[in-house]
Amino acid sequence: MNNIRKLLKYVTVFKNDHFLITFLYLLFATILFFSMYSNIRPEKLNLKLYAEAEKTIVSPALIQDVEMTEEKKNDAIQQVSDVYSMKKGYAQNQIDIIDAIFKAISDVETKIIDQGMAEIDETNSEEGLPSREELLAKVSFDEKIKKLDEALPSEVLLHEELSKEAVISLLSSSPEQRVLARDNAVTAVNNIMSQRIETQEVDSARERVNQELRYINVSNDLKQAIIELCRFAIVPNVVFDKEATNAKRQAAAESIEPDYILQGQIIVREGELIDEAVYRQLNLAGFLDNKDTSQPFLGLVLLILLFVSAVYFYFRDGKKEELKYTTIYILICSITIILMKIISLFQQINFSEIGYVVPVAMGAILIKLLINERLAMLASIILAISGSIIFNGGISSAFNFSIGIYFLISCIASIIFLGKHNQRAKILQTGLFVGIINFIVLSALVMLKNGHIVSFESTPYFIMSLLSGIVAAVLAIGLLPFFEAGFGILSTMRLIELSNPNHPLLRKILTETPGTYHHSVMVANLSEAACEAIGANGLLARVGSYYHDIGKTKRPQFFIENQMNRENPHDKISAQLSKTIITSHATDGAELLRLHKMPKEIVDIAEQHHGTTLLKYFYHKATQNSEKEVLEAEFRYAGPKAQTKEIAIIGIADSVEAAVRSMNNPSPHKIEGIINSIIKDRLQDGQLDECDITMKELDSIAKSFFETMQGIFHSRIEYPEVTKQKVKEA
Structure with missing residues (x-):
């Protein structure tokens, strides 16, 4: 148990x-996984250095080759030559040194003269004062050179750069001669050092001193001393520029685009040798990583x-x-x-x-x-x-x-x-x-x-x-037919096919119950417009309306629209039997539609469009003709009540069309009143309780019905009758 x-x-x-x-989703995920599994599974390859490739291998993605990029950058840096810059300040520095030498010579002479004059004052000599030349002559040249070295800046070693003869010539010259010599020396150095002078060009630049000083108007000894001084002052003014060189190398490195192994790029073809470069690219692409x-x-x-x-x-x-x-x-x-x-x-x-x-x-x-x-x-x-x-x-x-x-x-x-x-x-x-x-x-x-x-x-x-x-x-x-039949799908195309007047069931309605067919077409017009007004499926409502009364084909003469001025058979039978015949058209229609494998939505419309409404006419007839109490439930349709908006609209449209058609002189006021009355009656009777229709939508439906009915029962011009006259043959 x-x-x-x-x-x-x-x-x-x-x-x-x-x-x-849940099972369907798992099945779908499984199908997706195994369909794509083999395409994303990492492929294991036997790749060895200096071996032949077993198959053509291409890059699986865009990969930056950092090592190759760095190698190209290094090559670019190596090709950049050193940058040498001309230092214009060097010329002024050398001119300042020349000025300092001549100033030091003047200072030394001034000190010697001042010292000599001081000695004369101490002795109170009454002899005549010695001349400048006499005072200077009292000091030996070696002493003067020594004093000159002391007066010069420590970095200027004059006695090491110039010959003793040249220094003596400078010390022996008159102030006027020195001024002329200084001016020419400065001009010569400035002219020569205003141009680029590299280290290997210093000698040739110093040779130009002779050319610059060839017209100097001084003694030969002083001229040679000035030439020697200028040659000493000429130095290279083009030096290695580290910052500029580094900047140029950096620019060269930055100009190199990163080296990439492109996605889909062939790394090695089948049968080709795997050399070191190829092996490195295979490693970058991850083909050498055999880890799962x-x-x-x-x-x-x-x-x-x-x-x-x-x-x-x-x-x-x-x-x-x-x-x-x-x-x-x-x-x-x-x-x-x-x-x-x-x-x-x-x-x-x-x-x-x-x-x-x-x-x-x-x-x-x-x-x-x-x-x-x-x-x-x-x-x-x-x-x-x-x-x-x-x-x-x-x-x-x-x-x-x-x-x-x-x-x-x-x-x-x-x-x-x-x-x-x-x-x-x-x-x-x-x-x-x-x-x-x-x-x-x-x-x-x-x-x-x-x-x-x-x-x-x-x-x-x-x-x-x-x-x-x-x-x-x-x-x-x-x-498409397999899905429609297997799942009972009512597609738009299927609805269009069912609306074809040549469909066997529609032809059956037309030939056996022409009044019902006309009524169904009118209901279809009303229902489609109302459904579209509230966003429901208008096409489903139209097609469903065509078939909603197909059950009447079983006993067509018992429905007033098919009687064609014939005697009403309900006048000869009991109200209970009439009720049974009338209400059975819903169940008969649903059974007939199921027999012909019609979609469930169409079957539901035929079965539910009356819901559990009361057959008021036959109920009142039964209460008048019976002495016993007649239960209202016995004169209601079997139902069920409308389950969708489309069915509810078709049910209301069915009653509205029948009611308006039965009116003698339908006016807009009367039509509007009957529509509102039917909708109100359906609401009060609870026929709309099981479908998700709102009061706002019912207002839109009523408005749509009224507009459609006005178009159908519009006013017509009354034409005068023409009296027919017999025309006698001649």
Whole structure:
């Protein structure tokens, strides 16, 4: 007994919608994972230095080659020559040294003279004062040179740079001669050092001193001394500029663009030798790392989780029939992805671009027709991303962006072109349109890669792109009936087909109950306009109205619109029997529709459009003719009450049309009054309690009914009767 209870418990769990939906999502995630698993799985290669490559290997991503970049930068730096700058301040420095020498000579002479004069004052000599030359002559040249060295700056070692004769000549010259010599020396040094003088050019620059001083008007000894002094002053003024050199080298290094191994770039071809450079690039690309990594799998799991979550959160707010539409969505996406995977296997036999033949638009078309446009867009994104992984070739990258863009545009094009026109002919036109778009997209992708559009190799792919759209449309048309029949889907295209007057059931209504047919058409006009006014499915309301009274075909003469001025059979039978006949048309209609495999929505309209309303006429007739108490419940329709807005609107429209048609002279005021009365009666009777219709929507429905009825029962001009006169033959 306990085992039976456990078994029943498990059966109950499996019948639970939440369990089935969870199972569907897990199944969808599993299909996605195993479809893309092999394309992101790291490939293990046996790569050895100086061995031949077993296969052609391309870079899986854009990788910066830091080592090669640094090598190129070093080469660029080595090619930069040292920068030497001319120091203009050097000329002034040397001129200042010349000035300092002449000033020191003057200072030494002045001190010697002052010292000599002081000695004369101490002795109180009455002899005549000695001349300048006499005072200077008392001091030996060696003493003068010594004093001169002391007077000069420590860095100027005059006795080491100039000969003793040159120093003596400078000391022996008169102040006037020295001034002339100083001016010419400064001019010569300035002229020579105003030009670039590199170290190897110093000797030639010093030779120019003779040329600069050839016209100096001084004694030969002093001239030679000045020449020697100027040669001493001439020094190199072009020196190594460390900062400029470093800046130039930095600029050269920065001018080198980083070296990259491009995504899809062939690192080594099959059979080629793996040298050190190739081996290093293989290492950078990660091909030498034989450790198993879980990162690609984790990334794939996260991506699939994102896909499944997007679908789940959309259907979670789907209210009704979540299981059915989730199943359809997952089934269509799975079929398309499995088809992609099967076709991708041909990549291994010299069909590298076989992905362009995949009729991926089929999935978008089916979801657009069977569910809605928003979910078709979501499916387009999922299929495009999945396809870009499946057709990545397994070597160049995790994604094949070209095929991904191609799939996405193909799906979106099919959704946009299909629009609201869902006839089978329109689907074929959509397929042709998608084929043209595919051709254009493929051409754009080829040109973006700087390829040749017209070539023997690419021609088959362009043909495949054209066929892809047409095949997608054909497959969509072929699979559509299976989904409609298997899941009871009432698509827009199916509704349009059911509205065809040549449908057997509509012809049955027209031929057997012409009054009911006319009434149904009027109800269809009222219902469609009212549904569109509140955002409900107007097409469903129209088609459902055509079939809502099909049960009357079983006993057509018992319904007043079909009696054609005949005797009313209800006058001869009891109210209870009349009630049974009238109310049975709802159940009879539903049974007849089920017998002909009509969609559930149409069956529900036939069964629920009267809800549990009261047959007031026959109820009052029964109460008048019976002495016993007559229960009101016995004269109500079996129901159930309207479950959707469309059914509620059709039920109200049915009563409004019948009521207005029975009026002798319907005026706008009377029509408006009867509409409001019927809606009020339905509300008070609780017939609208089980559908999510609002009071605001009922106001819009009443307004729509009134406008439609006014168009039908508009005022007409009364034409005068023309008296027919007999015309006698001549």
